[in-house]
Amino acid sequence: MNKPIAASELIIINGRVYHIGTKADELASQIFVTGDPGRVDAVANHFDNIRSKVSNREYITVTGTFRGMPVSVMSTGIGTDNNDIAVVEAHACNAIDLDTRIEKDPTNVTPLTVIRLGTSGGPQPDITIGTLAISSYALGLDNTGIAYNFPPADQVCKDLNRIAYEMITAATPDGNYYRGWLRPYSSKATPEVVEALARQAQLKGFPHAVGITASTSSFYGGQGRQIPGFPLTVNDLPDVLERLRVGDLRVVNIEMESSLLFQLLTGVGYRCGTICPVIAGRAEGTFIEPDVKAKSIERTIEVGLAAMHDLYTKDRAS
């Protein structure tokens, strides 16, 4: 039989997983993730009721119901590395017995559905500030996802890996030490989650765009921001991302989390998707006004909640 997982590998203290701090019954099967801990309440304000609230480090998790659907919202902090922790520990709460430290029978485990509600920059001049970007694929310019032996989901991911690697290497001057070191990996959102998000954005009449999300491992150098004192390895990264094409697909936005979320969540058999307003215009050098930002984030939350409820209702009917 399965052996218990060692204490150093999966840390559980008083029935709670180490970083996110939840017990097994403090996470629903429907989970929203958001980078900013300050956004958790903005999502939870839409819930019918709140059953638990757990806070540790940058992880704040609120669980309740929305129109009768059990739902959680969790902040993860910025970046793929702390999102890795969020995914693995949410999976542990769902699929591992936290008392015995042994994996549950997979046939008795309900798959999670995870939707990221974030913010992002936009490399395309025609996808204007305030547009809701919905990710069908993610291009990982971080390297967190390659720690896991989940190969590319389909041919689009394989093409994206190759084309992005070639374009990024070509945009790196010969003399730069790390030329050729950035090796992008691609991952895929769950099509039914992408469709549910796009349908709800359409129904509500919110401008939106579906396509590839580039996920980076930094906000500054890794997104090609030029700050005095910090020389870049890759020149004009937003321009590279603007030009990149795989068939009809193009990059609709740039953020710091989706590559890893899709890689891990679909890898382990869960459903996932991401919706983020574009708040920085990288082609024009512009940034969203505070009131437009607040409205865009609220639209993201409304679409996310409606899409999650739609998926939940369909699950129950089938």
Add this chain to the structure above:
Amino acid sequence: MNKPIAASELIIINGRVYHIGTKADELASQIFVTGDPGRVDAVANHFDNIRSKVSNREYITVTGTFRGMPVSVMSTGIGTDNNDIAVVEAHACNAIDLDTRIEKDPTNVTPLTVIRLGTSGGPQPDITIGTLAISSYALGLDNTGIAYNFPPADQVCKDLNRIAYEMITAATPDGNYYRGWLRPYSSKATPEVVEALARQAQLKGFPHAVGITASTSSFYGGQGRQIPGFPLTVNDLPDVLERLRVGDLRVVNIEMESSLLFQLLTGVGYRCGTICPVIAGRAEGTFIEPDVKAKSIERTIEVGLAAMHDLYTKDRAS
């Protein structure tokens, strides 16, 4: 003359940088960084007085004095990506005029000294739980630092890059899709900061070890933790890190931030170092007891404060 930096590249709202949220005068030249927002007060409790406290996302920054020395402590959240934001925005507060968005005259800018106070796992059986690990070099298994064209600091870094790449690739089975994709980069702490930390640990009689810190882009897969459902690309990573040698140097601990901190901070001309207790024994599968953990973290803070004060006093005397 220098042009102002565009709004999308360095976001400044009401004189405050976007993520860490500080104004120029709310950061000292001596800065402690710590992953956990909950650890900020544990450090600030040692200050003589507190002049400002700023909180946004996972970034909480408290500024005051310690034995008359101006000092800040900032939480960064977990991982290199949000530490990248912390470093670039701290540099912006220090070296860029936030009103005009133009770089200050570098001859009028005081270099920052940054010491990370963290926690870590230990791959060496003889470096036991509770030992304070002090980093002389960092081996970056993340890829955040390669976005910046700062080449390796010395021959040790170059050797470390090559040896780590060969050993990690050799530990990846042929059939694994991402074999050869993990391309480590190495960076170096500032020797006088390393010496100040080691001297204070010695003076206080706290068990400590100086050497290479491996920094990873995830806590689970990227550190070789085996969690059911998540197949690993690299086999037995803690064992690889235990065996790695560059001359007399070996890996004393594993965490998620120092590679990027050393790469960026020394690259831009600042001083930096890291001290972290070992709290997980990866060779034995053990995890520290809560009371020993609290004592170890308090020792880390005491050594860090004394070392920073030592460096500051020497600066003023010279």
